[in-house]
Amino acid sequence: MTATAKPVLVRLDGVVKRFGAGAPALDGVSGDIRGGEITGLVGPDGAGKTTLIRLMTGLMQPDGGVITVLDHDARKEAPAIQAAIGYMPQRFGLYEDLSVQENLDLYADMRGLPRRERPAVFDELLTFTDLKRFTDRLAGKLSGGMKQKLGLACALIRKPRLLLLDEPGVGVDPISRRELWKMVENLTTEGIGVVWSTAYLDEAEACDHVLLMNAGKLLYAGTPPGLTDRVAGRVKRLIGIKGSRRRLLARLLDDDKVVDGVIQGEAIRLVLAEGDDGDSVVKTAGAEADRLIPATPRFEDAFVDMLGGGPGGRSALAEAQAARPDGDGRPVIEARGLTKRFGDFTAADRITFDIPRGQIFGLLGPNGAGKSTTFKMLCGLLKPSEGEGRVAGFDLRRDAAEARNRLGYMAQKFSLYGDLSVGQNLDFFAGVYGLAGARRRERIAMMLDVFDLAPHASMSTKDLPLGLKQRLALAAAVMHEPEALFLDEPTSGVDPITRREFWTHINGLVEKGVTVLVTTHFMDEAEYCDRISLIYRGKSIALGSPDDLKASVATTDRPDPTMEDAFIALIEASEQEAAA
Amino acid sequence: MTTLRRGRVRRLTALIRKESFQIIRDPSSILIALVLPLILLFLFGYGVSLDTSRTNVGLVLEETTPVTLELAASFQNSRYFDVTVGHDRREFAEDLVQSRIGGILVIPNGFTADLTAARHPAVQVIVDGADPNTANFVQNYAAGTVSTWEAQRAAERALTATPLLVQQRFWFNPELKSRNFLVPGSIAIVMTLVGTLLTSMVIAREWERGTMEAMMATPVTAWELLAGKIVPYFLLGLASMSLCVGLAVFLFGVPFRGSILALYALSAAFLMPSLGQGLLISAVTKNQFLASQLALLSGFLPSFLLSGFIFEINSMPLVIQYVSMIVPARYLIPSLQSVFLAGDIWPMFLRSILVLLGFGLVLFAVAIRKTAKRIT
Amino acid sequence: MGLTRLLALVRKEFLALFRDPKSRMILIMPPLIQLVVFSYAATLEVRNVDVMVLNRDSGHWGAELTSRIEASPQFHLVQRTDDPAELREAIDREWVIAAVEIGADFSRDIESGVTAEMAVILDGRRSNASQIVSGYISSIAAGLAADTPAGQRLATVRVGTVARNWFNPNLEFKWFMVPGLVASIAMLVGLLVTSLSIARERELGTFDQLMVSPLRTHEILIGKVIPPILIGFLHITLFILAAVWIFGIPLRGSVIALYAAAFFYLVSLVGFGLFISALAATQQQAILGAFLFLVPAMLLSGFATPIANMPGWLQVLTYVNPLRYFLVIVRGVFLKDIPLAEIIAETAPMAVIAAITLPAAGWLFRSRLE
DSSP: OOGGGSOEEEEEEEEEEOOSSSSOSEEEEEEEEETTSEEEEEOOTTSSHHHHHHHHHTSSOOSEEEEEETTEETTTOHHHHHHHEEEEOTTTTOOTTSBHHHHHHHHHHHTTOOGGGHHHHHHHHHHHHTOGGGTTSBGGGSOHHHHHHHHHHHHTSSOOSEEEESSTTTTOOHHHHHHHHHHHHHHHHTTOEEEEEESOHHHHHTSSEEEEEETTEEEEEEOHHHHHGGGTTTEEEEESOOSOHHHHHHHHHTSTTEEEEEEETTEEEEEEOTTOOSHHHHHHHGGGOOEEEEOOOOHHHHHHHHTTOOOOSOOHHHHHSOOOOOTTSOOSEEEEEEEEEETTEEEEEEEEEEEOTTOEEEEEOOTTSSHHHHHHHHTTSSOOSEEEEEETTEETTTSHHHHHHTEEEEOSSOOSOTTSBHHHHHHHHHHHTTOOHHHHHHHHHHHHHHTTOGGGTTSBGGGSOHHHHHHHHHHHHHTTOOSEEEEESTTTTOOHHHHHHHHHHHHHHHHTTOEEEEEESOHHHHTTOSEEEEEETTEEEEEEOHHHHHHHTOOSSOSSOOHHHHHHHHHHHHHHHHHO | OHHHHHHHHHHHHHHHHHHHHHHHHOHHHHIIIIIHHHHHHHIIIIIOOOOOOSEEEEEEESSOOHHHHHHHHHHHHOTTEEEEEESOTHHHHHHHHTTSSSEEEEEOTTHHHHHHTTSOOEEEEEEETTSHHHHHHHHHHHHHHHHHHHHHHHHHTTOOOOSEEEEEEEESOTTOOTHHHHHHHHHHHHHHIIIIIIHHHHHHHHHHHTHHHHHHTSSOOHHHHHHHHHHHHHHHHHHHHHHHHHHHHHTSOOOOOSOHHHHHHHHHHHHHHHHHHHHHHHHHHOSHHHHHHHHIIIIIHHHHHSSSSSSOGGGSOHHHHHHHTTOHHHHHHHHHHHHHHTOOOHHHHHHHHHHHHHHHHHHHHHHHHHTSSOOO | OHHHHHHHHHHHHHHHHHHSHHHHHHHHHHHHHIIIIIIIIOOOOOOSEEEEEEEOOOSHHHHHHHHHHHHOTTEEEEEEESOHHHHHHHHHTTSOSEEEEEOTTHHHHHHTTSOEEEEEEEEGGGHHHHHHHHHHHHHHHHHHHHHSHHHHHHTTTSOEEEEEEESOTTOOHHHHHHHHHHHHHHHHHHHHHHHHHHHHHHHHTHHHHHHTSSOOHHHHHHHHHHHHHHHHHHHHHHHHHIIIIISOOOOOSOHHHHHHHHHHHHHHHHHHHHHHHHHOSSHHHHHHHHHHHHHHHHHTTTSSSOGGGSOHHHHHHGGGOHHHHHHHHHHIIIIIOOOHHHHHHHHHHHHHHHHHHHHHHHHHHHHTTO
């Protein structure tokens, strides 16, 4: 079946939506969404994905352009649309104090599912989502992945012709995400059109059709290969790197011929400028690398290329920082048998690892597996039930304040004072870390300069665009030149350019001897780490470098597994072991 | 057509059922609909009393004669005073400063002589003006006690004691218990809490959690959504009210002279503007924190202060009197007090009910407009 | 070191309070509402009420009594009627708060020196107001009685009562209410600001950011406590100025002693606020918690009704209420110039309360961190 044979369910024609003054949230978006396929609505936070979905449900009115959903004008015939679609909003739209069954009953009544048909439909949905065992459980007590499935079940109560899913992948681990994806794929075989919005570019690659958005504008509409084609032949991997791959990447990024570059385990992944054959890269790398081999283009490569390439490789922040001596060779962050029990539930079970100076360590794992608990114990937010944690040699229990003075922390959600201006926030964190007098002024001025925040210094932080918030959060965390940086999912939802900028700084700091502990959902981000601990059911089930972990799951069928493959394989292996 | 209606009925009952489950499972509903009413009722039943039934006073006998002793005995036997006798007013001055007594009654030197010589005998009443309400009562009760004493003396001597006797008859509440009007008034406050505070918070919560958005993307209409909220909280409001009335009658012994019908008719009418206000607040704020603040500020406070519940509206400045006209509780409280104390006064009740329904209608109309199935 | 951190924290608290429109509301709205509503509207005085007169007497004295009632400044409207049914209806429906019934023999009795009788029917549903109205009517009647022939004869032997109102010669209700507001505003704002402060940080996610900083727990708590205390002092000062200059209430006692007592008062309040804050996970819970504390605290403090009127077991409960003590001090200092010993005696319990609530809140705060 060719793409054109599929019926068009949604037609967007020059859609404009504004909120107040400033740039429109959607600026002339046009495109089609077809039945029988998954259409990825892709873009970083603030791109306009949610607004576009709400416009399609008729819950919001466009300021310009026409939206036709299932042959109804969304402006005038919202009720007809709402009767025929399934919609799962960002937080799934579940009543947390109702049970699974009660939620299903409610939506069945709302959508007028005849009573006769209910037993069969519920049975099918519960089997499909594997929630049969949990019908009596309150929705609020379900795990993220289960909530997701229930949300999907509620949206599917009356088989819709069009299913709108707003960021179904957020807060869900790769395993649940894969399961969900399979379910949705099944639906398309029945001719249902699915819209799947996401900020994860790797999710987009699997879609049949993609609408790529950035800052309210549609950048690309078409099939994923159509987009990756633009970088065909320009994506390479530099392998066999001797010495610091971070330092090498920084140098390479400053090369005009390099559009984009990221660290991928022991290798560096590069997107070369159009017409470049890679000679200049090989020359820059010199004896530091073995060779440049071709790699399969990914969506993200093309996206960055489309946005005009990533930032340079220099970090003014790192350059201004004095290099830390290697010291006594003792690890900067140590976890010794860290255990946390909540009642009779063990959230973290004898987690042990240490991070030497100047390394990036990643905590990876599904939601609720214990990686946040471990992270929080190590930065002093949670007291361990057993075991001990040390930062820069200081015990977190006995010398908490000393330890905290040496760590910088960046939370998952933006968590600076939104009502304070940029300058006031910096001033506050400088004060909290005991910076005073000239040194305080100097550091604040430097942060404003390095992160290009000076023009916004008097703006309330809550009004800043996401990228600037990200920079400010990093500035606040590194203001006092900490020895250890704790980053909790630091770049979720951020656009790839800002993400690269962020990692340029982190890489620069690490080269200066700063030690980093990062939790992440992003498999790309995991690739930046020197070592990773995979946490599952409270235990560390694998510990090693990204390449080690990938290699450990390589098979003849899959000689070159991705990080996500490794993640899933390792967890499945652990489950089998537990079952055995 | 019938399938359409059946769908509507089914959606509405489903929404109501859902809401009822939530009410039962959500601690904040229980807190506001059950615990808070009990606390308020107990406070008004026991804690807040305007009856200066017994005030501590100092009685200074500057001279001791049979006449002054007789008068002193009158004061001591008065049911309004707890008397401590002394012989010098300076003994009590400090007590008055420190609010240990509400007043000093002085039977001055020469009182007996003045009485016999017809030289305008007088008892001095020194009161603590820092508490004007108590001061007023002490003055009035002191004057009353003196008059009674005179009347007794005159009767003993078969004289005309006084040319004019004022008979006071307090209708509806002869024992003058302030509890009898405060407890019914507080029931109106309780209904405001359920109707406005709780309702606005639960709807705001649906906006915050995104469930409102999910509901709106189904074929449900704005009317059904609102009705699905109104019906359960209306019933909950009536349940809270019934609980309070039960306690008022059986625990606090407030008389109930009207009919159950009048009670429920008035309460039902009052819940309309109350719920309407709650719906409106939540539609405008869509945020629990703001909703709770706004509900307390625009619902609880005016019902408490500008409704005639404790403070006389007539005594307020004119501007505030006008403001009080848009406070629904102002129309309920007098009628509610009447149902308890006076009995059914239907002309009064009907007027209240009409005004309340009118308010309700306006508020619902605005709330519906604001809750149109749109996200902005 | 410690001081730099603490200063940064305190400054941040102030900035957050003043820059966030929601918090600004809390600083501005309650004082304004209190000032307008309580000082002008919350009065137990009774003025401008309507009364009715049913005069069956055709003689001079009945007419005289009626016109004296009509001339009274306390009454807004005096309705006349001949119909007892109308009188009943007027009372029933609260058109009038009281009705005076003058019998047919009123003038004849007075002229002939027999004790004449008049009846006052009062609305017991508003027993407080109607008792005051009854006082007004009684004094009008007493005035009339004194002018009757028998009254004039008896004038010299009648035992009068001479009232002396200490501290507040005209028994103005505002003199009672406005000093009380000085205490209650500090409570309202101080408690709200404190109880919201930690909950707000929890909600915004900034709390973790604070916890991973080198700030020690007690430093965070001190940083949270100083701004509401300072704001409390600001509001107290504003209300004292308003009391003196807008309402003309005499300030007779020691202002220094008042501020010293206010310090302990605010500290004890902030202890309660911190307690609520430590318990609440969200701002909305904090608001409800503060409300749950404020309503009983206001009602069981002597702010509007005397503690002496409460049953004994309830009076015991008022001992833990800081407002109870500070009200005595603030009213005493304003109107009575109470001695220092008395101020100290009332301050001591507040210091005890603070010494219990603050550490308890600190302990709760710490234990909730787990």
